Amino acid sequence: MPTYSRITGTGSYLPPRRLSNADLAAELAAKGVETSDEWIVERTGIRARHFAAPDVNCSDLAVPAAQAAIEAAGIAPQQIDLIIVATSTPDMVFPSAAAILQHKLGIAGCPAFDVQAVCSGFxxxxxxxxxxxxxxxxxxxxxxxxxxxxxxxxxxxxxxCVLFGDGAGAVVLEASETPGILASDLHADGKHVGILCVPGHVSGGAVLGDPLLKMDGQAVFKLAVGVLEDAARATLAKAGKTQDQIDWLIPHQANIRIMQSTAKRLKLPLDKLVVTVDQHGNTSAASIPLALDHAVRQGQVKKGDLLMLEGVGGGFTWGAVLLNF
Structure with missing residues (x-):
C-alpha cells in the first residue's frame, strides 16, 4: 500500500501575558510612541497579542504545544521518530530548537532539526x-x-511592533494508508529580502548590523496577496481538487486584510476563513498551527474536512498545503 501522512493530533500554547491594544498603546506612550486600539484594528484586525516572559525561550513555548499534540494523537512521546521546529527565533545560534525540545520531551535518538522560512516556516x-x-x-x-x-x-x-506576538503550535503527522496531505507548493524569491528582514547577526561576540525587524508593509501586502492565491491554485491543481471543495482556509495570521483578500480571490465565503489574528497577532511560523489547533478545539474543523493551509514570509518565501484532516 502507498504510504501517506495524516495529522492525528494538534496542540498550541500562548504565554500567559496578554496585551490588548490599549495595554500596548499605554506601554508605547511611556516610550514616546503614539498608537491606539482604533489605529491598530483598522489596519490589521489585531486586538491583542501574547508576549513571553524574558526568561522563556522558543523551546519553552514549544513544549506544552507539543505535549498537547502528542496527547491528542494518543501516543507516547517516545513513539515520535522525527522532530521539526519551524522558527526564526530559536533559543540560541546552535544547537537547534528542535534538539532542545527533543530533550525537554524526554525523547532521544530520532532526527531533530529546525526549518527557517519565517512566516512560511510551518x-x-x-x-x-x-x-x-x-x-x-x-x-x-x-x-x-x-x-x-x-x-x-x-x-x-x-x-x-504592534503586529507581532509570541506562541507555539504543533501537530503530530503519522504514516497512513489513506491520504491526508494531498499536495503542497513551496516557493522563495530572494530578490525581495529587503522588504521584510532582521538584518543583524552575531560576530566576534557582538551584534553586527541591526538585530530588529524591518518591514515595508505596503510592499509585503502587495506581494503577499498575489503569491498566496497562486500557491493555493497550484496546490489544488496538483491534488485534482477545486476551490469550492475547500472546507476551511487557514492562512498565516498576519493581517486580516491580506487574509480576506486571499479568500475573496479564491471565491471562498469569509465564513470558511479561520481567524485568530485578532487575539494572537502575527506569531510568524506558529500562526498556522495555532489557528488550526484553535479551530479543532472550538469544533470548527472536523475529521474529514478539506483544509488549505498557506503562508508567506520574509525571504521572500511562500507556500500552501492541501490536506484531508
Missing part, C-alpha cells in the same frame, strides 16, 4: 515531514511552529 516544515514519511524515513513526526518575535521588535516603530 508550511515548509509540514511538507518536509510529509516527504520523509512518504520516503519511509519516519512514521510519526512532530512538527512545531514556535516563535518569540517580541525579542526582535523595534518598539520605536509603531508600524511593526
Amino acid at each position: 508550511v515548509y516544515a509540514l511538507t518536509v515531514a510529509d516527504a520523509m514519511i512518504r520516503a519511509g524515513n519516519a512514521t510519526r513526526a512532530l512538527v512545531v511552529g514556535s516563535e518569540v518575535f517580541s525579542r526582535i521588535l523595534d518598539f520605536s516603530d509603531r508600524t511593526t
Whole structure:
C-alpha cells in the first residue's frame, strides 16, 4: 500500500501575558510612541497579542504545544521518530530548537532539526515531514511552529511592533494508508529580502548590523496577496481538487486584510476563513498551527474536512498545503 501522512493530533500554547491594544498603546506612550486600539484594528484586525516572559525561550513555548499534540494523537512521546521546529527565533545560534525540545520531551535518538522560512516556516516544515514519511524515513513526526518575535521588535516603530506576538503550535503527522496531505507548493524569491528582514547577526561576540525587524508593509501586502492565491491554485491543481471543495482556509495570521483578500480571490465565503489574528497577532511560523489547533478545539474543523493551509514570509518565501484532516 502507498504510504501517506495524516495529522492525528494538534496542540498550541500562548504565554500567559496578554496585551490588548490599549495595554500596548499605554506601554508605547511611556516610550514616546503614539498608537491606539482604533489605529491598530483598522489596519490589521489585531486586538491583542501574547508576549513571553524574558526568561522563556522558543523551546519553552514549544513544549506544552507539543505535549498537547502528542496527547491528542494518543501516543507516547517516545513513539515520535522525527522532530521539526519551524522558527526564526530559536533559543540560541546552535544547537537547534528542535534538539532542545527533543530533550525537554524526554525523547532521544530520532532526527531533530529546525526549518527557517519565517512566516512560511510551518508550511515548509509540514511538507518536509510529509516527504520523509512518504520516503519511509519516519512514521510519526512532530512538527512545531514556535516563535518569540517580541525579542526582535523595534518598539520605536509603531508600524511593526504592534503586529507581532509570541506562541507555539504543533501537530503530530503519522504514516497512513489513506491520504491526508494531498499536495503542497513551496516557493522563495530572494530578490525581495529587503522588504521584510532582521538584518543583524552575531560576530566576534557582538551584534553586527541591526538585530530588529524591518518591514515595508505596503510592499509585503502587495506581494503577499498575489503569491498566496497562486500557491493555493497550484496546490489544488496538483491534488485534482477545486476551490469550492475547500472546507476551511487557514492562512498565516498576519493581517486580516491580506487574509480576506486571499479568500475573496479564491471565491471562498469569509465564513470558511479561520481567524485568530485578532487575539494572537502575527506569531510568524506558529500562526498556522495555532489557528488550526484553535479551530479543532472550538469544533470548527472536523475529521474529514478539506483544509488549505498557506503562508508567506520574509525571504521572500511562500507556500500552501492541501490536506484531508
